[in-house]
């Protein structure tokens with residue numbers, strides 16, 4: 001008889017974004033003339049930078065010539081890409097990271113889940129609340145949690161609330177935790193972590209032998225020069241942190257797929273027998289066994305991000321989305337909504353009006369304004385009553401969505417909390 005991984009049955013509802021798509025599709029079918037504007041999933045809308053496209057076209061030509069054709073590439077990624085990342089993303093910021101510590105992949109979402117392959121099953125895991133659902137759901141799938149309670153919190157996890165009450169700062173917990181997921185600039189709240197806060201986490205991890213899994217997918221959107229872009233800007237982080245990065249949001253690669261994970265050579269953990277093992281060695285072994293690398297063509301496109309033209313073009317994209325974020329913040333604030341984020345991150349975190357639940361606000365906004373956002377409760381119990389609006393869209397759509405929200409805010413009205421939450 002076939003058995004299944006029954007941990008999957010513990011997962012609450014569907015994965016957040018497919019659940020949103022399901023509701024939006026149902027609404028669109030029932031209302032075929034509605035011009036729906038999607039500010040839900042953080043998916044880019046603007047074309048790939050010309051430098052990346054030109055490099056990929058050239059790479060296609062390379063594949064058409066026996067002399068420059070490429071078969072399997074290195075599982076870790078091509079050295080010419082890893083060297084540019086090490087120099088421009090890390091060494092230029094004073095971080096001691098070398099090309100050999102960088103692993104190219106097809107997405108940081110995949111890497112955030114795959115990293116559990118090399119970690120044990122008995123670690124105490126801490127994640128912020130609200131949180132990018134991948135960190136929690138992959139731990140549920142791996143059997144690292146108990147069942148979810150009515151609010152959606154899983155037994156056995158340590159939740160670190162990041163709310164307006166604590167200025168969206170992940171506080172060091174009183175209990176000892178082994179693995180800590182931190183994502184800053186934060187998805188979903190758009191908050192950032194200060195240098196002092198991140199240094200406190202690194203000091204904690206070093207003192208307790210813990211591991212920080214730092215998701216820096218949104219670092220390119222930081223506008224405040226005092227905010228660290230990488231965990232490796234903090235003293236000691238090479239000994240206690242893995243960092244995830246992505247080309248999805250800074251260079252528009254959500255459909256092209258390229259990312260990387262940094263595993264420092266100095267990062268060691270002890271086996272149950274007390275023997276020191278480098279996580280680099282385990283991750284390298286995992287990638288060589290389960291992954292055949294990212295396509296040559298895509299890696300050439302990613303390499304072009306680091307050319308002078310590529311740098312100028314991605315700055316243009318980031319500035320464009322951050323202007324959208326400013327418009328969203330300003331117009332929703334002017335309409336009387338309480339908003340957070342959107343200054344160092346492409347997400348604006350909005351308090352639902354009239355005490356509405358996140359899903360009620362989602363449904364009402366969809367029906368009244370035909371605008372889609374992401375219910376905050378989908379990111380965790382502490383996100384209840386909030387709503388995330390993504391700045392990734394065309395200017396025209398952002399302006400139109402704001403106008404529709406302004407015009408319909410009074411129609412949203414009040415309703416009992418959580419009446420339309422998914423089961």
Ligand code: MLT
Pocket residue numbers: 040041042043109132187
């Ligand atoms: C989001 O909307 O939270 C992101 O697009 C999800 C992701 O990057 O996987």
